[in-house]
Amino acid sequence: MSTGDVFKLFWPSHICSPKTRTGFLVGWHTSGSTACVAAVIPDVELDDLKCLLSEFCVSGNNPEFAHINNVCKASPKLLGAIVPSDAPVSTISIRSKVDEEYGLWLSVMLDEAYVPIPISMVIRGSDHVFLNYQIIFYEQPNPRQLQFLALEPLELDITSKEPVAHEPSETKANLEKILKYSHILSGHQQYPLVDDLTSVLVQINSSYYLENGVKSVCAQRRRLKKGWFWRMRRIWSGLQKIIQSMVQILVWSPVVVIKKIILFPLICLVFALLAITEFTIHLLNMRLPKFFLNAVAIKDLSAAGQQVDLRLQQLYFWPRQYMKLRKHNWANTAATRAYYISFYNSMWLVANDIIIGLAIGSFLVNNHHTVARFLHQVLYEYTVASLKSMMLWFLESPAGLKLNHELGSFLSELFLWLIWVWTNCMKILEPSTPQIIRFIGFSGICGVSMVISLMSDLLAFMTLHVYCFYMVAAKIFNWQLTTLYSLFNLFRGKKRNMLRNRIDSCDYALDQLLLGTCLFTLLTFLFPTILIYYMTFALGRVGVIFLQAIMETLLAFFNHFPLFAIMLRIKDADRLPGGLQFDIFHHEDFVFKYHPMYRRLRWLQRLWDGHGTSSDTHSIRPHRRKTVRFKLPQSSKKEATPSPPKQKGAYLWMRNTPIPFSAIFFQYMLLWKRLSAHYFSAYVFKCLLYGEPIKPIPKLQVSLKLKKFHNGSICR
Structure with a gap:
């Protein structure tokens, strides 16, 4: 590590408290200029702690250390010690006990505000002077409560998908800007990038296991040293x-x-x-x-x-x-x-689905006759009686339109006959409808989603005649539209070249032109009548598709609602990280945290001086510097000897950003995109315009093509 490099120290915030005493720092030395502190171990000898770490890192009997060795890919080390604030400089570093196997020995003291201040650093037995340093505070996550820090937002989608090209991380870009700003504040213009942030985050997420494991083993050894305990x-x-x-x-x-x-x-x-x-x-x-x-x-x-x-x-x-x-x-x-x-x-979701399904199913079983009668009444009113009235209305002059009487009579009588056939079929099936409703009620044992899916199928069956009417009207409309387009080309003296897929000129005979012109005129005058019938049944088909889409949306709601993720988000946002955020650290944050009375006194002082108001909670703090500079104490003051350079430090907070709700409801976002892309697209408009059948959207369910675990992670 050169003199001009910036030393980065990741420091757990729970150590900065009045309860913290002097002790040894345990953590990881990631690189020459980066270290991560996990715990402060007090009341233990250096040789005992060194022996403890060496034994556990090799044996792996302790589950916490087994976790650390598997995930961090490196064993923890002694990083240094916290020394009293009144200790002389000459006794800060334990030179007699620092040998070459300690890659780093750092001496840190806590000031009156419980803020760590690096005093000295020894690497491989030689002193190193660092003029610029960064201390990044983090709140230690508890893995047993599923808390962890992550550079990127947590991806809740576990379904397998095609790999995408690696894109630069937005969090890393923001981090580079923050670190650049902190280096400018500390007076160091040439700033290095933090390439080892991913490994540091893994170490931070494992710091809880390291701290609890070391402290429990140290306490156990202290008890064993007592004779009565043995x-x-x-x-x-x-x-x-x-x-x-x-x-x-x-x-x-x-x-x-x-x-x-x-x-x-x-x-x-x-x-x-x-x-x-x-x-x-x-x-x-x-x-x-x-x-x-x-x-x-x-x-x-x-x-x-x-x-x-x-x-x-x-x-x-x-x-x-x-x-x-x-x-x-x-x-x-x-x-x-x-x-x-x-x-x-x-x-x-399955548990809630079954509970709600049992409630709705019991209602359907107890009232199956009433529900069946209501269902037939509603379907008869909207799918039979309304269609009959429309067909009879078309025999007259609907809305003042003059339709072709002969063609209108033929189509109305045709559809009225089909409605009569369907009504007779429904009368045959009507006695068995209560039993069908009862069976749907019993299916509530499998959940309300099964009830909704069976009701959707029952709706599709009970409106089958509407689908048939729509298909017949759409075919007639499409045939007439295609014939009119061909006759219009003949009327212009052109024809379609199927080999080259284009419209070419063509010389027709006189009788062909006369016959084509007559047919084109005849179909043109019949077109409004066909259009009216087609629009009627197309609107009916769209209404049925809309009801089925509502049921599919309800199915998607009960099958994929992120209930557990929302509860975790409300209860503890650290369980669902949405990335990292870096804030400038204020020097009195820990004092205000552990001494609320001091916070109130400072607020009264500022209120007395006239610099703050009661409505501004942040104005109770005095003006804080962006950087904290400390001057090393000198053993002797001589005018002829130049003063040593000053240390310049930048202090940052590293916290989790709560995951956005859009990431939690990612499945509903995908389903909404599918719905909007299907029903609000040019495809549906083209189908309605050309008389082509409108295909309903495929079922709105997410297939469980899951990723697989591999070496402690999940891969595709």
Whole structure:
């Protein structure tokens, strides 16, 4: 490390308190100019702490250190010590105990405001003078509560997708600007980039395990040094062995026998259920022949099939997700957190889905006759009686329009006859409708989503005649429009060249021109009548599609609502990081935090001086400098000897930014994009304009093509 380099020290904020005493600093030395402090270990000898770290980093018996070695890819080290503020400079560094195996030995003291001040630094046994330094405070995350710091927002989408090109991080760009500003404040214009920030964040996320592990082992060793404790420990171990042997004879022997009797059939049953589930999923995803329904998958024939497929996929993946989470619960990665949130969110959603489904299902079962009668009444009013009145109205002059009477009579009688046929079919099926409603109510055991999907399929079946009317009217309209376009080209003396896909000139005979002109005139006068009937049934079809889209949206709401993520966001925003934010540190932050009375006194002082108001909470603080400069104490003051250069330090806060709600509701954003791209697009307008059938959007469900774990992380 050269003299002009900026030394960066990541410091946990909980150490800056009145309870912190002198002790040794434990953490990681990432590079020559970057170090991360994890804990301050007091009341321990240097040799004992050195032996403790060397033993644990090699043995791996302690689970906390096993986590650190697996994730951080480096073992923790002794970084230095916190010394009293009144210690002389000559005794700050423990030169006799610093040898070459310590890559860094840092001496730090806490001032009256509990702010750390680097005093000296020894690297490989030689003193190094650093004129510029940065201390970046962080709030230590608790991994047991799923708290962690992340450079990028947490990606909750665990579905596999195509890899995208690597783009420069916006957080890194902002960090470079902040560090550039801090270097300018500290008087160091040439600023280096923090390329090791990712490794430092991993170390920060593991600092909780390191601090608790070292402190617990140190406390255990201190207890072992006491004679009475050692004797009590031996007595307790003997009693423990006696109790274990008695429990083994009286309790565990029958339990093992019962477990062997019950566990094997239970495992066989689970494997059988998984095999049946996988076979059913494969069957639902099979496609029909190409000549039948355009090779659609079996599950896409109905909303209920899609819902059954989704629930079976969840049932099939849940055991695997749980085992992977239990196996990789030490992995302190954002992908593991996303997997955890997705797993428990789906569990909560299914539980709520079943609870609401049981309530709605019981209502349908108890009132199936009333619901069936109401359903038939509404469908008859809006899909039969209204269409009848429209057909009879078209026989007259609708809205003052003069339609072709013969063609209008033919079309009205045709559709009235089809309505009569459909009404007779519904009368035959009407007695069985209460039983269908009752079956839908019983399906509430599988959740309200199954009830909604079955109601969507029932709606599609009960409005099948509207779909048939629309297809007939659309075909007639499309044929007439295509014929009019061809006759219009003939009228202009042109024809379409199918080989070159263009319109070319053509010489027609006189009889061809006369016949084409007559047909073009005839179809032109018949076109308004066809247009009126087509618009009527097209609007009816659009209304049915709109109702089905509402039901699909409700299904998406119950299947993919981020309930667990929202609760985590409200309860503890550090569990769902949205990136990092860096703020300028104020020198009296820790004093105000641990001494509220001092904060009130300063507010009264500023109010008395007339520099603050009660409404401004931030004005209670005095004017703070952007940088804090400290002058090293001198052992002797001589006028002839030039004073040593001053240390210039920049202090920053590094905190998590809460994840935005748009990232939490990412599935609804995707579904809304699909809806808007389908129904509010030129495709639908073109279908309505040319009489082509409007295809409903595919089912709004997210497939569970999940990423897989690999070496403690999740990959595609």
